[in-house]
Amino acid sequence: MRPVFICRGAGPAVPATRCRDGTIAPTHCGRSLASRPGCFPISITGRYWSLGAGCRIVTTAENTDGGILPRARTIFLCLECGTSHERHMGRCPDCNTFNSLKEHRIASESARTETRPIEERSTAVLINQIEACEEDRIATGLIEVDRVLGGGLVPGSGMLISGEPGIGKSTLLLQIAQSISRQGQRFLYITGEESAAQVRLRSDRIGEAGNELWLHSECDLDSIEQQIGENHPAVVGIDSIQTVSWDEIPAGAGGVVQVREVTSRLLNLARKVGFPLLMVGHVTKDGSVAGPRTLEHMVDGVLQFEGERGHNLRILRALKNRFGSTDEVGIFEMRSDGLRQVDNPSGLLLSHRHSASPGSATAAVLEGTRPLLVEIQALVTPAAHGTPARKPSGIR
Known part of the structure; x- marks a missing residue:
């Protein structure tokens, strides 16, 4: 178990190279523990840290008051359906998929609670005391898209655009970005699958972009959140959500845990700041959205972009829409210069x-x-x- 340095009576353990009062300097004595009682092992390599006055060393399972610090808990997540289980099994009991459970370590409930200040936690209120507000929707400028959305994008909402590879999801998102930017509203386009130069080439081919279309080629979640905070966009588009990863999670991009946690953080940011979030999502061989099944429950709407190979007709339909009907469809025709709306x-x-x-x-x-x-x-x-x-x- 990895040790951490703490000061006597100075609060929780500090997992750092120095103690809370700054008196600890890392030194390698090169001697055995028996010959140097003032040094303590930090790894199996035999190296030791020298403690300063008034400090001591404890393991991560012990705190200064003699209690137990929060431990990480191990669960097993199904890569197919996203359900969690307490023990490993050869077959997931929910989706009956073999060899789909992967180990994942999560912080305990007490550890997650301690990271959030008490004053930031919400309390229950009567529904009659909540002030009702009707926020104006942001029109995309594409009649067929607005028809499916129910009149436009709702501020603070999260929409997922899914479809088969090559069907035109990225083209649809880019045309929405161009149309919104031509209206004078800032659109931040995050691309994790293409470089900014490649997106520029496609943008020149399918139409003219406005002065408020900003591109950012990035897959790191922290960098994306920083760009959102610096640019203050009216709408954010991500292509695609499976390419975004968070360094705090020891898993590759596109995994069940990564997709779920990344989507959760981006949705919380969108609701807090108040910008609509458009995300492109991959699909599996059977046509369902790739990633955990909870992804479809987390977002406010799922837009499916479909069509047949060899035909230019494309249909946009809403499989889920919390702010409108799911009966409407938008019809497009794929051409060399992008998607063209079909009025008739x-x-x-x-x-x-x-x-x-x-x-x-x-x-x-x-x-x-x-x-x-x-x-x-x-x-x-x-x-x-x-x-x-x-x-x-x-x-x-």
Whole structure:
């Protein structure tokens, strides 16, 4: 157990190279403990620290009053569903995934409580005593995006944009950033997957950015929080949340613990300062959001950006939205110069249809509050075997 130096009656233990009164200077005596009773071991290498007057050395399990200091607790987190367990198992009992439990050490409840001053803790109040306030939404300037959001971005909210690789998530986030910056509102774009020069090249290709679009290529959480405090942005966008890491957590970026803790800190900062937070998230092979399952519960909204490979049509739908409906969809067309909003999706869906085509019919479907005209084709070919087969495509 690692020792820490403390002064007699000087409060909690100080894990530092000097004692609280500054009288301890690290020295290596090079002698055995029996020959130098005034020195104490700090590692298995045989080195010793010399104590100053009025000080003593204790382990991390002992404090100056003879009590016990908070110990770290070991839990096992499932990398698939994010649930925690007290012991290691070969299969997670919640999601039935084998070999998905990884060890993680967390501070005890008393240690986490001591880090927060008592005067900063909130108290319960009557709901009638809370002053109701209607904050103005920040319009993105993209009609299709605002339609899905319910009118714009709510200050202090956290939204997650998910989708398959290459579907256009980064392009959508950058166009939102360009549109908001052209309105004179500062947008801080954090990129962890590309350099600032690469984002600039893509920005020049898809449109003109305003004077308030700021780029920061960084993956360290502390540096991101510092940039947010220095720039005072109206909106913050992160591409992507799986690339951001916090040095206090001994795990790689994109892990269950990293994603959960990083998202929690950024959401708390967004609510405290009052800026909307847009985060791009990866998806797994089955199309679900990568990382812990609690990630979808932590954010205020989950926007899914979807489309088929080989087709230019892109659909933005809200799987979760605490500030609006989840029935609306936004329709875009992917082009070489970025995403173009589709004002008349029925015209785009029926643009290649010939009026005299046999075996096809036009049907009307309702997506949210928007009626769409789609083409349904019934193609019949002679069966090669005795039992014919029906194979639907594009119909759910």
